[in-house]
Structure formats: C-alpha cells, structure tokens
Amino acid sequence: MRSCISPAEVEVWELEAYLHSDAPTRVVEHLERCPSCRAKVDELRDLHQRLQRALARADCPAAETLLQRRWNQLPPAQARSVDAHLAFCAACRADYASLLGSEPEAAPQVLAMVRQELSLLMAVLQPPTPLPALRGAETSPAIYRVPEKDWEIVLTHATGTRGYVLSGQLLGIASEELTGAQAGLLADDRLVLRTEVDRTGWFVLQPLPAGRYTLWLDVGTVHIRVPEVVVGP
Amino acid sequence: MTHSAAAVLRNSSELDALVADCVKQMERFRRRQANDPTSCLQLFHQAILQRDPAAWEALVTVYQPQIRRWIQKQGNIADAALVNELVQETLIRFWRSYTPELFVRARSLADILRYWQDCAHSAYLEWQRRNRNAPVLLEEIENGSVSQTASDILPHNLVQAEARNRLWQLVLEQCRDELDRLLAHRIFVEGQKPREVFRENPERFESIEEVYKRLRNLKDRLRRNPNLLELLEICS
Numbered sequence: 001m002r003s004c005i006s007p008a009e010v011e012v013w014e015l016e017a018y019l020h021s022d023a024p025t026r027v028v029e030h031l032e033r034c035p036s037c038r039a040k041v042d043e044l045r046d047l048h049q050r051l052q053r054a055l056a057r058a059d060c061p062a063a064e065t066l067l068q069r070r071w072n073q074l075p076p077a078q079a080r081s082v083d084a085h086l087a088f089c090a091a092c093r094a095d096y097a098s099l100l101g102s103e104p105e106a107a108p109q110v111l112a113m114v115r116q117e118l119s120l121l122m123a124v125l126q127p128p129t130p131l132p133a134l135r136g137a138e139t140s141p142a143i144y145r146v147p148e149k150d151w152e153i154v155l156t157h158a159t160g161t162r163g164y165v166l167s168g169q170l171l172g173i174a175s176e177e178l179t180g181a182q183a184g185l186l187a188d189d190r191l192v193l194r195t196e197v198d199r200t201g202w203f204v205l206q207p208l209p210a211g212r213y214t215l216w217l218d219v220g221t222v223h224i225r226v227p228e229v230v231v232g233p
Numbered sequence: 234m235t236h237s238a239a240a241v242l243r244n245s246s247e248l249d250a251l252v253a254d255c256v257k258q259m260e261r262f263r264r265r266q267a268n269d270p271t272s273c274l275q276l277f278h279q280a281i282l283q284r285d286p287a288a289w290e291a292l293v294t295v296y297q298p299q300i301r302r303w304i305q306k307q308g309n310i311a312d313a314a315l316v317n318e319l320v321q322e323t324l325i326r327f328w329r330s331y332t333p334e335l336f337v338r339a340r341s342l343a344d345i346l347r348y349w350q351d352c353a354h355s356a357y358l359e360w361q362r363r364n365r366n367a368p369v370l371l372e373e374i375e376n377g378s379v380s381q382t383a384s385d386i387l388p389h390n391l392v393q394a395e396a397r398n399r400l401w402q403l404v405l406e407q408c409r410d411e412l413d414r415l416l417a418h419r420i421f422v423e424g425q426k427p428r429e430v431f432r433e434n435p436e437r438f439e440s441i442e443e444v445y446k447r448l449r450n451l452k453d454r455l456r457r458n459p460n461l462l463e464l465l466e467i468c469s
Contacts, residue, residue: 012449013442013446013449015449016445016446016448016452017441017445020426020427022427022441044449044452047455048452050468050469051404051455051465052421052424053469054396054400054464054468054469055400055401055404055422056424057362057422058397058400058401058421058422060362060422062359063355063356063359063362064326064330064355067326067330067351067354070351071335071348073332073335088418089418089423090425090433091422091423091424098354098358099354099358158433159433233435233436
C-alpha cells in the first residue's frame with residue numbers, strides 16, 4: 001500500500017472524523033489528494049458498517065420484553081435487569097417511552113379520584129451508589145427516598161430530539177396503588193409539564209429545556225415533592 | 234374483570250351471534266356512538282380464560298382490520314405483505330402474552346385493546362430495530378414509504394445469534410474502560426454518531442477529539458483480533 005503524501009497534515013483520529021463527515025476542511029482537502037488515506041477511510045468505513053450491522057441492538061431486551069415490563073408481567077429479577085438496561089441504553093428508553101405513549105383510540109375511562117387527607121412528603125436524595133459496568137448512562141440515575149414509605153424514585157435525564165427528556169420510576173410500590181398516579185414538573189412554582197405514571201411506576205416528561213425543577217408525584221392520597229431536580233448539562 | 238356474560242358458549246350459532254354483535258358495537262365505538270362492549274368482552278373471556286380456539290378466531294376476524302390500522306399508522310408502511318406479517322406477529326404476541334391474570338385485572342374493553350395495541354407497537358419496534366441498517370432504495374425514500382417485507386430482515390438463525398453475542402463480548406473485551414464501553418454501545422449497538430455521543434455526554438468526554446481517538450483506537454484493537462473477521466462473516 002502506498003503511504004500518505006503528507007503525514008503532517010492529518011492526525012490518525014481525524015480520518016475517523018472524516019468518516020462521519022465531521023472533519024475540518026484541511027482534512028477534506030488532504031483526502032482529495034491522498035489515495036493512501038482514502039483507502040484507510042474506506043477500510044474504516046467497511047469495518048464500521050459491518051460492526052453496526054452485526055451489533056444493532058445486540059444486547060437490548062426484545063421489544064416484547066419491554067412490552068411485558070410495561071405491563072408488569074416480568075419476574076422481579078428480570079424486571080430489575082430490564083430496568084438496569086433502560087438506565088443505560090438511550091435507544092431502549094426511547095422504545096419504552098414510545099410504548100408508554102401509544103394511546104388507544106379511546107382511552108379507558110378513568111374514574112376521578114377523590115383525594116382526602118392529602119399528605120405531603122418530601123423525597124430525599126440518597127447518596128450515590130456505585131453502578132456496575134454497562135450501567136450509569138449519560139446521566140447517572142439519581143435515587144430519592146420517600147420518608148415514611150418504603151418507596152424510591154429513580155430519575156434520569158437524556159437529550160431528546162426537541163429538548164431534554166426526564167424519565168423516572170417509582171419503586172417499591174404495588175401497581176394497584178399507582179392507579180391514577182400523576183407526575184409533574186414545576187419551575188418557579190408554575191406547572192410546566194404533567195403526565196400519568198403508568199402501572200409499573202414509569203413516567204416520562206418531555207420535551208424540557210435545561211433547568212432546575214421541582215418534581216411532584218401524586219399517588220393516591222400521598223403527595224410527594226422532589227426539589228432541585230436538575231435537567232441538562 | 235368479572236363479566237356477567239361470561240357463560241361458556243354452547244354452540245357455533247351463539248358464537249356467530251356474538252361476533253355479529255361485537256362487530257356492530259365496534260363500529261359504533263369507532264363512530265363515537267353509544268355502544269355495549271358485552272359481546273366483545275365475552276369473546277375475550279372465552280378466548281383468554283377458556284383458551285377457546287373458535288373464540289380466538291372470531292376475535293381475529295373482528296379485530297384484524299383495527300390491528301392493520303394500528304400498524305399502518307405506526308410507520309407509514311405501504312407494503313401490504315409487510316403489514317400482513319406485522320399483523321400476524323401482533324396476533325402471536327397477544328395470544329402468547331395476554332394472560333388470564335391480565336384479563337382479570339383489566340378494567341374495561343379499552344384496557345384490553347390497549348394491550349393489543351402495545352403488541353402491535355412492539356412488533357413494529359422489533360421490525361424497525363432489525364431494519365435499521367438494511368438498505369432502502371432511493372425511489373422508496375422519494376415516495377415516502379418502505380417496501381421491504383419482514384422476511385427480508387427478520388430471520389436470524391441461532392448460529393448468527395450466537396456469533397452476535399460472541400462479537401459483542403469481543404468488543405467489550407477490547408474496551409479499556411467504562412467510557413469505551415459506553416462509546417461502543419452508543420455507536421455499534423444503538424447506531425449513534427460520535428458527535429451525538431459527545432453532545433449527550435459532555436461531562437464524560439473532554440472533547441469530540443477524545444471521542445474520535447477512543448473510537449479509532451478501539452477499532453484498531455478490534456482489527457488486530459484474529460476472531461473478529463470470522464465472527465463478522467457469520468453475522469453478515
């Protein structure tokens with residue numbers, strides 16, 4: 001194979017950037033003149049495409065498993081494993097969120113719940129726990145404890161197409177107790193977004209601008225506030 | 234769910250009458266007119282709790298057009314053969330996963346249909362995942378539809394599946410740290426671009442240059458692995 005016409009013009013990693021149409025003009029011009037570097041890029045492209053084809057969603061739970069997680073049908077160990085994957089894999093979170101959002105043509109009638117003796121609880125951020133390999137995601141999940149209840153709230157945020165996406169799950173609560181549960185975000189004491197909590201405890205709030213919010217969760221007669229939820233970089 | 238009309242069907246004419254009424258009620262439901270879901274619920278009761286094949290066939294007859302609409306609405310799919318395959322996949326998923334426990338927990342017919350719609354959505358998601366890297370012809374892009382049939386993209390035999398697992402393990406072995414693993418997952422498994430990975434993880438990578446350097450180094454290590462080509466061959 002011929003060698004590069006001017007090795008000083010291009011750094012090795014910049015060929016990778018070129019492959020993704022992300023290289024500066026200097027590199028593009030070099031590639032136009034240098035057959036050796038073009039051949040290297042072709043080789044890199046071939047390997048990249050083959051790896052992507054072979055590994056597309058290689059370790060992701062099947063969509064049917066996400067469906068079963070969404071309807072609380074999985075055994076606890078498998079549900080935990082799926083949750084751990086969801087915390088890590090943005091693509092599966094998007095799939096899961098799309099399952100949560102697939103409304104039937106006519107939504108089931110939900111009886112208005114009369115809430116008496118409303119109790120207000122403040123959730124408390126727990127110390128971070130080390131996460132095993134392949135967990136952690138682009139934002140490590142923040143875990144909150146709900147005093148007086150044996151509940152936890154796990155929150156993660158990610159970048160969506162139109163802003164940030166805040167997703168969360170209420171853990172340690174029976175699915176029957178989640179009937180009619182709602183989640184919402186306040187900014188400067190004004191309601192920004194509101195959504196239903198599904199029967200597995202999941203909720204997704206989007207799209208959101210970066211900022212500090214107060215998350216509220218309304219579960220039966222229990223009203224939970226999570227202050228200082230930071231969404232964004 | 235408890236249903237007053239949950240008696241076991243005695244003969245096929247009784248079933249026919251239920252199907253006729255269920256079709257009528259569903260039509261009224263679609264037209265947003267007052268409707269009585271009792272006959273439809275009895276069909277579900279018979280099919281799900283009694284595992285009655287005749288009742289199941291009747292449900293398929295009644296709801297197949299609705300499933301077809303859900304599928305078509307999902308992804309602007311024009312190809313009839315592909316829609317048919319996804320409808321069949323939806324039916325299989327519902328039959329396999331909708332348990333008597335779920336039926337008992339359901340609060341209404343809409344709850345049951347919501348599960349069925351989720352089955353359609355999950356069948357579509359699975360197709361979309363496998364289709365991610367399949368080539369799409371230019372004319373199909375231009376007229377805004379995709380015409381591949383599911384059979385073009387669905388089969389993955391066991392050898393390929395095993396090779397895919399081994400390949401992913403091999404990639405993980407070549408990752409030097411958690412950031413490499415994150416990068417490999419985002420790029421190869423989820424199909425993101427390096428720039429996207431950096432944009433979503435600005436606190437983890439110092440610069441886009443670091444992302445490209447890590448990716449380049451990982452590929453170099455992979456290329457030197459004697460098992461890589463063999464696994465890629467099996468997977469392709």
